[in-house]
Amino acid sequence: MLEFFRSSAVRVALVFVFVTTVATTAVFGLVYFQIGEANEARNRLILETEAAKSVNRSVDELKTAFEVRLTNDLRRIDYAALFDANHKVMFGNIAALPAIPVDGKSHFIAATPVPGSDNRLEPAIFVARQRSDGTVMLLGRSLLETLAYGRIVKRALVAALAPMLLLALAIGAYFARRSSRRLTTIHDAIDRIMKGDTDLRLPIGSGRDPIDRISRDVNLMLDEIVRLLVQLKGVGDNIAHDLRSPLSVVHAQLERGLESSNDEQLRTVVKQALAHIDKAMLTVAALLRLADVEYGPKSRNFQPIDLAAICSDLFEFYEPLAESKSIKMTLETRSPVQISGDGDLMREAVSNLIGNAIKFTPESGAVGISVMREDGLPVVRVRDSGIGVEPGERDKIFQRYYRTSSGHRVPGSGLGLSIAAAIANLHELDLRFTDNNPGAVFEMVGRRR
16 A cells, blocks of 8 residues: 555646646636625726716716615615715715725725715715805725625635645546556566566557557567577577487487597598588578578668669679579669669578579570669569479478479589578568469569558
């Protein structure tokens, strides 16, 4: 319970209550002052207008009007009197002329004796105006009603403030408790995940508040972490699998070599062991390279690269090898063909395709490389007249370690096409196979967005 009151949610609730209280008090205060000012301004205008209209009346008319005014004043809030030139009262309900200028303007008096009472004092507004015969006409109005309105507003504020505070506290406590429970649930889920329950995910509500968005992002991050852990385990299993067989062979060969007393036979065994070790090292290097491409950071520092320039460089590099096998090699480019990517990775992917084409093409065959844009999409195509791929194997050739039935006799790890496909996918390209009759066509084609 103590932790609940120390939580940020409770502090937010208390701030909410404080702000609500201040805002409500300010509103009531504004209403109070507006009522007082509006009522006083209205009374001032009425008195000044009545004084201006009555200044030219005769004394008898004025006396009759004052009597009617005071008779109808059941609330006893009006003042009316006429004073002679010496400021002595002639008639009316106020005995003495207040100490205000005789200028026809309204003036506030903080304490004025109430007519018919010796001790009561009240605030009032008076207007004194001099007549042409030298007499002074006085009109006034008490502000007790305005003060009464103010007291009503104050009582309403006091009466409403306590329930409002309780309601604000209840609302704040409810939301604070709700947020605290959600955070506790999330904390418990994180604790279980840290203890090894990697299949568990943070709870997500039906709303779209910041906590739900954070939980959703954390769950996506956990999914990616689990995916990477699974892939890391897969890479480790693959390496262990590929090392087990060659190491077993090397171990057996070395044991036979040690048992042999013939130095020449020992040298032969060591050479064979070294060949197996080299093959295992190449396979491990290829697996690590594939893992780096597939599961490395996706936000690489890509920059504009020209596929035509890359293919031209690789054509010059592989042409001597093709000539050594009497393979005719051609290049068709429509430069430039630019994409955003990593030049070294793309060079590796295209190199794997060209290397495979030369490797699986017999002497006097042909290998063609073309790079262009088709329908606005970049296309890199490597065509050969080699042994091709059987129809039943074409959906498997991009799998790791898969070797076609016709390609088992050709040295290789079975990872070249997997690496090329991973690099193509990283660059938002699709690596495809089509039949060349005879031979194969591998092409990397950009994806439509």
